[in-house]
Amino acid sequence: MELNAGKQFKVLKETTIAPKSVHRGYAMRTLYINVGTGEIKEKPVSEDMKKRFTGGKGFGLKLLWDAVKPTTRWNDPENEINIAMGPICGNTNYPGSGKSLVVSLSPTTGIPIDSNVGGYFGPYLKFGGWDALELQGKADSDVIVFIDSNTGLIQILEAPQNLPGDTHLLAEELTRAFAQDEQDLQAVSVVSSGRGAEHTYLGLLNFSLWDKRRNGVRVKQAGRGGIGTVFRDKKIKALVVHFKGVHQNLNDAADPAAVQRIGLKLHKEIIVNDDKQCKMRRQGTAHLMEVMNDYDLLPTKNHQYGQDPKGPELASWVWEKLFSQKLPDGCWYGCTLACAHAVDNFELKTGPYKGTKVCVDGPEYETAAGVGSNIYCYDPEGILEINFYCDTYGIDTISFGTITGFLMECWEKGIIDASKTEGVDLTWGNWKGACEILHKMAEGTEFGKLVGKGVKFLAEYFVNTYGADPQYMKDIALHGKGLEQSQYISKESLAQQGGYYLTNKGPQHDEAWLIFMDMVNNMLPTFEKKADALHYFPMFRTWFGLQGLCKLPWNDIEPADNAKWPEPNKVPDHVKNYCDLYTAITGEPLDWDGLIIQSERVYNFQRVFNLRMGHGLRNDDYPPYRAMGPVTPEEYESRKERYDKQLSEKLNLKPETMSTAEKIAALRKYRLSQYESLVDAVYKRRGWNNQGVPTVEHLQKLGMDLPEVIAVVKQHL
Amino acid sequence: MIKYLKLHHDKCIGCMTCTSTCSKMYYKEENPAKSRIVVQEQGIGKYHLVACDQECRKCVEECPTQAITVNAQGVVMINSKLCVGCLACVAVCPINAMRYFPGQSTPFKCIACGACAKTCPADALEIAEKEESPQAKEYIEVTAHLRKEHK
Structure with a gap:
């Protein structure tokens, strides 16, 4: 494919907003683009917003809250796609510092979804002086949004009809179109989706990075919750950002040498371990x-x-x-x-x-x-x-x-x-x-579109149209709140069932992964301990999304002596890295408790956001039974020894006298009651009432007692 | 062939002339922390010298922007215009020959210029040449194959 720099796209709207240097990790402004009306403007970030929402997903959710009404649906023009970076994002020293957090109202759940993604787009956008990009409105026909972070030029361009629809062709073509020369290819990043996103609720966003060695585009995915579907519904074909001149201290860190030192410490740990x-x-x-x-x-x-x-x-x-x-x-x-x-x-x-x-x-x-x-x-x-x-x-x-x-x-x-x-x-x-x-799905056939509505819809459809057994369909359709579950078996870990289903956006592995602590190592024997873990880990892991960080370098690499520390599951040495890194960049002190509070503010805000959209009460927090235990006789029989043992040890039953159906029913009753007790304990630990509503006192304690938040909560207390 | 700085540890007298020459040449100041050759004292009268052997090329492999390349003389060079200062090369260097100065974006390393060899009073340093080992060639071949097939 030839480089076609300077390729002419028809300009529908353009403006220049002077680039701004990032200071101590923040640009203190966000970029608003309405692809429907063509409005392009900057919005200031107040100190209050920074204090309460920190950045990244916090900013994305705050902007989304201000943009939508309780009645807004995913395909209304006022729904937004917000891409936010966070104060640590973009440093080149600490592994995993290039994440963008994408927030929107999800087509499958109707509540805010957030998805984190790598690639160069977020950092390049940030270096133009933006803490977040807010995309609203709906274009009449396909558009490309171009942002030049070096010059401040922002354009809404007409997407030519002959552009490819699928990412592997589209992202490469646009990278070549917007790069000034061969050396500039790495300075371009594209966000795009594909034809499948046009016909399903499962659309994702691909964030590109130019791979010099392969001489081609690579992509990373903001996968969950159908944000790509919203993107194509807005008739956005692609976002393109250009930034040349990445160097070590574009965050203008308070202590750049400390950023290097902390980063190098982890680099070496990775290389050795x-x-x-x-x-x-x-x-x-x-x-x-x-x-x-x-x-x-x-x-x-x-x-x-x-x-x-x-x-x-x-x-x-x-x-x-x-x-x-x-x-x-x-x-x-x-x-x-x-x-x-x-x-x-x-x-x-x-x-x-x-x-x-x-x-x-x-x-x-x-x-x-x-x-x-x-x-x-x-x-x-x-x-x-x-x-x-x-x-x-x-x-x-x-x-x-x-x-x-x-x-x-x-x-x-x-x-x-x-x-x-x-x-x-x-x-x-x-x-x-x-x-x-x-x-x-790509062609948009009837069956493709049907499947693309998600497993929750399909289960109901099969009951209504093909007369399938409603209970069986409900049991085996693995979703929570409408979002499909991710890929771990949670049956034998009650804590992980909570980790999946007591989540803000639906069952994913982003918030808590407790299977080994709970099931394999039996470190969470009581409801209180499980609840503590289901408070700590979701809060801790939320923090990555506030900062623009990847969580893998937290515990997919560990110090050689990690096991000797107290609470090795928390990888305390790395938590210290994060506190130090935050301080080195922002100049603000942060300790372990402070880190959790930053997260807790946003986590509770998101919970209230769900309530505002008419969801997020206790009845939304239950797993399908397939995620909790054996649904069918085949499943039971395949692990008969395990289940029989539980029936006799935990329930004092005599499994040898019972039929498989009776045993399944008894086990189910037991596991469902265990889950209820877990929910009670977790809600209590999180400062919520027994319906899962954050209490006014808890919000006050966190400093999240904003009038608009309290107003929503009060409707449910 | 690879051009490199050959180190005769046993001849080193620890006078630090080399580090002084090097830091003055590239940083216009006398500071062993900014020298591309390192002199380590190992007990009385014994010294260990550290400088890039130009051969392992782990830094070339690791650099995300291809700012580190091998020149025609087989010397590993850093293009500071392409460097983003991540210091992955510093971490991956098995002998700590890739160095950085705190707060400065681009790391530095010996490029076999020979300035120190000229000023060393003990003949402990010498510019020499050696054959490219198969391991040294491996990285270059892997990526060449990828580029050819992919496009």
Whole structure:
């Protein structure tokens, strides 16, 4: 592909807002663009906003709150897509410092979704002097938004009709169109989605980075919750940012030498320890595959099981061989954890790009599990094919994996057949069938669109249209609040059930991952301990999103002596790094408690935001039973010893005298009651009433007793 | 062939002339913390010298912006215009020959210029040449293959 710098796009609207230097991590202004009206303006960030919302996701949520009404739906023009960076984002020294946080009202949940993503877009935007970008309105026809962070030029451009629809072509073409010369390619980053996002609720955003070694575009995904769907509904074809001149201290840190020192400390830890620990540099998050399979945690056949003899066919060593090695595959400069691996020269076997050799970004663990074992596909080539098409069509691999697993189970049970799937064979393991669904999503066929509405919708649809058993459908459709669950088996870990379902945005692995602490190491034996963990970890992990940080360098690499520290699960030495890093950049002191309070303010604000949108009470916080225990006799029998033991030890029953159906019912009753007790304990620990509403006293204590927040809460107290 | 600074540790007398020459040459000041060669004292009268061997090239492999490259003489060079100051190269260097000065964005390393060898009174330093080992070539070949096939 030729470099076509200076390619002329028709300018619909343009303005220049002088670039501003970042000071101590903040630009103290945000950029507002309305793609419908063409309005482009800066908004100041007040000291009060900085204090209460910190940055990143906090700013994104605050701007969204101010933009929408309780009645706003995802496809109303006033819904926004907000991309916010956070004060630590953009430093090049501490691994994992390039994250953007994207916030919008989700098509599948109707409440705010937030998704964190790497790539160069966020930092490049920040270096033009913006803490966040707020996109509102709806264009009449496809537009490209261009922001030059060096000159301050901001344009809304007409997207030519002949531009490709899918990311792997579109992002590359636009990178070349907006780069001034070959040396400038790395100075451009594109946000785009794909044709799949136009016809489904599963749309994601791809954030690009130019890979000099591969001489091509790589993409990282803001995957969850359908933000790409909102993007295409707004008729935004792409966002393009240009910034040349990245250097070590663009955050204007209070103590740049300290930023270097803290960063170098972690770099060295990674270089020395990674090979002995998670092997992120060679395998990325795919290192988890065999571990999860060994512990009966790798979702298999729509989360029926956690293990399969075929598990090792998808083990980390398989991926290590496929991933190109010896490349610094970080998604932002200076990330030596470098987990953004890729499979190069992969020849596609299906669809419109069949026969083309492409670079596949990933798969990461969630993808390999979700569209691998979960659909009973143990062919890495099949996983790579689905991974590639999901990305380029702009479809979230996690939701797609969970939905496809559900469909395949429905196929096995005879609820659907080829007459209902436009001829697609959805036998377990048929990855080509899964690819056919993806191609149908891209084309926008009836079945493609139907599937693209998500598993919650499908379960109801199958009941109403095909007469499927309502309880069974409810049990096996793995979603919370409308968001598909991510890829860990949570059945044997009550804390993880809470970690998934007592969340603000729905079941993802972003807030809490407690399976090992709870199930394997039995460190959370009481409800109080589980509740403490379900307070601490979601708050702690929220903090990454306020700062523009990736959480993987927190605990996917550990100091060699981590186990000797008190509470090693919290990786205290790294928590200290984060407090020191925050202080070195912003000049503001921060200790461990202060860090948690920053998060708690935003976390509670998001909870109240859900209430404001008509959701977020206790009844929204329950898992489908598949996430809690065995739904079917096959599931029970496959782990009979484990379940029988629980019935006799915990409930004093005599399983040998009971039928499987009776045992399933007894276990279900027990587990549901355990979950109720967990919810009570967690709500109490989080400062909420028994319906999950943050109390006025708690909001006052946090300094989040804003009048508009209190007004919402009072309607529910 | 690779041009490099050959170190004769046993001849070093610890006079620090080399570090002085180096820091004055590149930073216009006398400061061992800004020298591209390091003299480490190892007991009385014994010294260990540290400077890039130009051969392992781990920093070349690690640099996210390709600011670190190998020149025609086989010497590993840093292009400060491309450097983003992440210090991954400093972390990855197995002998601590890649150095940085706190608060300064771009790291520095020996580029086998030979200035120190000329001023060393003990003949402990010498500019020499060596054959490129297969390991030294490996990185270059991996990426060349990727570029060719991908585009």
